[in-house]
Amino acid sequence: MKALLTCETMLPRGRAAAATIIIMVAFNGIFLTANGLFMLIAPLAWYEMVPGVTDTGFFNQHFIRDIGMIQMFLGVAFGLGLFAPERRVGLWTAATSWLCAHALFHFWEVAVGICSPAVIPRDFPAVTLPALLGLALTLWALRNSLPASRSPSLSAAAQPLDCASSCLRRRRLD
Numbered sequence: 001m002k003a004l005l006t007c008e009t010m011l012p013r014g015r016a017a018a019a020t021i022i023i024m025v026a027f028n029g030i031f032l033t034a035n036g037l038f039m040l041i042a043p044l045a046w047y048e049m050v051p052g053v054t055d056t057g058f059f060n061q062h063f064i065r066d067i068g069m070i071q072m073f074l075g076v077a078f079g080l081g082l083f084a085p086e087r088r089v090g091l092w093t094a095a096t097s098w099l100c101a102h103a104l105f106h107f108w109e110v111a112v113g114i115c116s117p118a119v120i121p122r123d124f125p126a127v128t129l130p131a132l133l134g135l136a137l138t139l140w141a142l143r144n145s146l147p148a149s150r151s152p153s154l155s156a157a158a159q160p161l162d163c164a165s166s167c168l169r170r171r172r173l174d
Contacts, residue, residue, distance in 0.1 A: 021140060024133045025082045028095075032130060033075030039068025052122050055115075074098060078134075081141070088141045096134030103131035 039046045043064040047053050077095040081088040106127050109115040120128075 021137065022082065024137055025078050028130050028133050028137070029075045029079040029082070031075070031126075032071050032078065032095075035126070036068045036070070036072030036075060039064050039071060043068070050126070052119060070098065078137070081137075089138070089145050092134065092138040092141050096131065096138045099131040099134045103128045 035046075043061045044059060046068075047059050047064060074095040077091040081091040084091070106115075106119070106123050110117055110120060
């Protein structure tokens with residue numbers, strides 16, 4: 001009960017920051033997992049429905065499903081990181097590395113003339129935004145994983161989310 005009271009006392013102080021992190025994680029976790037499932041279950045429908053995909057080459061069911069598995073793993077990594085603070089940095093760094101490489105590849109295609117600059121806003125919601133959110137989340141997790149003695153204000157910022165995660169885990173166990 002004492003831990004629960006501590007969580008409730010800490011949440012108001014960092015509620016806005018914790019809510020922002022949770023929303024960002026939820027977006028990446030849900031979007032990436034859902035997109036991956038769509039790619040695995042209905043690769044042809046995904047190929048035909050996602051804007052710009054048909055412009056990048058012929059339909060390849062195997063390749064789409066390969067990337068679908070990656071997308072699912074990335075989404076799950078963000079979700080797991082929310083509830084496993086001790087693994088958050090590793091999970092989010094790995095997922096974000098792939099997302100950033102993917103986004104940079106899209107920018108490279110524009111830079112070398114493979115695609116026109118018109119694809120940048122089209123690709124933003126599904127390619128660039130998840131990478132930017134992943135970067136922000138990973139940097140936040142890295143900063144808040146520092147020992148309290150090195151950066152007390154930064155470590156304190158992570159406490160509401162970590163405490164909320166442990167409260168949720170405790171409630172599931174009860």
